[in-house]
Amino acid sequence: MNRKYSFCTICARGGSKGLPGKNIRPLNGRPLIAHSIDQARKAGIFQAVAVSSDSEEILDVARRNGADCAIKRPAELATDTSGKMPAIIHALQELETRFGIIADFHFDIDATSPLREPEDIRACAKILETTGASAVFSATPAHRSPYFNLVERGEDGRVYLSKSTPEAVKRRQDGPECFDMNASIYGWRRDALKSEQKLFFDDTKLYVMPRERSFDIDDHLDFEIVSMLMKKRKDYD
Incomplete structure (x- = not known):
C-alpha cells in the first residue's frame, strides 16, 4: 500500500445530539478523536490524516493531537440532515489541492469507534489493493x-x-x-468514490472485525462501555 498515494479523513461534526461534545470528550485521558488520529497515523500508509469539522474547537483539538490537516467543513455540509458522503468528498478535494496529489485510495474512519487497531486499517487497505475492489468497509458478526x-x-x-x-x-x-456495519473503517478506490459517491458497489468487500473492537459511541452508555473495554485492554497490555 505504501507504493500508492492514499489519504485518510476523520469527519467530526460539532453538533452531536446523543452525547453532546462527544468527539472531544475525554476518553481514558485523551480526547475521543485523538484515538482515531493516532490509529490512522500508526497505520503508516497515508500521505496525510485529516479531520473535517464545522467546529473550530474540534479542529483545534485535532491539530494538537497529531492531525496533518484540519479542514473546515462548509455549513451546508454540517446540518442535522446532511449526509456524510459529501463531507468526505469535500475533504478529499481539499487534501488533493493542498498536497498536489491525486490519490489512488481514500479512507474514512469514524472518531466514535476508537477500539480499532492500526492493523485493521492496514488489512482493509490490503483488500483494496490486492482484489481490485471499488470499496471495502468493516463490520462484525451480527x-x-x-x-x-x-x-x-x-x-x-x-x-x-x-x-x-x-x-x-x-x-x-x-x-x-449476517454482519453489523460497525462504523469504523471505510475505504475506496479514489476514482470509484469520486464518480459514484457511494459505498455499495457490485464488488464492495467486507472486512470482519471482532465484536470487542467494534463498539461505536452514540450515547453515554456506549461511552462507558468503550471506556471500560479500553481500560481493560490497556491493563492487559
Missing part, C-alpha cells in the same frame, strides 16, 4: 439475525421477522451469515 430475532412492525400493527427463508430458521446460528 448479534441479531433478521432471519431469527430481528423483527419489524407493519402499519397494521402486525409483527413479523425482517427476512424469511423457505424453511423457518430454528436457531440464529442456522440462518444466513
Whole structure:
C-alpha cells in the first residue's frame, strides 16, 4: 500500500445530539478523536490524516493531537440532515489541492469507534489493493439475525421477522451469515468514490472485525462501555 498515494479523513461534526461534545470528550485521558488520529497515523500508509469539522474547537483539538490537516467543513455540509458522503468528498478535494496529489485510495474512519487497531486499517487497505475492489468497509458478526430475532412492525400493527427463508430458521446460528456495519473503517478506490459517491458497489468487500473492537459511541452508555473495554485492554497490555 505504501507504493500508492492514499489519504485518510476523520469527519467530526460539532453538533452531536446523543452525547453532546462527544468527539472531544475525554476518553481514558485523551480526547475521543485523538484515538482515531493516532490509529490512522500508526497505520503508516497515508500521505496525510485529516479531520473535517464545522467546529473550530474540534479542529483545534485535532491539530494538537497529531492531525496533518484540519479542514473546515462548509455549513451546508454540517446540518442535522446532511449526509456524510459529501463531507468526505469535500475533504478529499481539499487534501488533493493542498498536497498536489491525486490519490489512488481514500479512507474514512469514524472518531466514535476508537477500539480499532492500526492493523485493521492496514488489512482493509490490503483488500483494496490486492482484489481490485471499488470499496471495502468493516463490520462484525451480527448479534441479531433478521432471519431469527430481528423483527419489524407493519402499519397494521402486525409483527413479523425482517427476512424469511423457505424453511423457518430454528436457531440464529442456522440462518444466513449476517454482519453489523460497525462504523469504523471505510475505504475506496479514489476514482470509484469520486464518480459514484457511494459505498455499495457490485464488488464492495467486507472486512470482519471482532465484536470487542467494534463498539461505536452514540450515547453515554456506549461511552462507558468503550471506556471500560479500553481500560481493560490497556491493563492487559
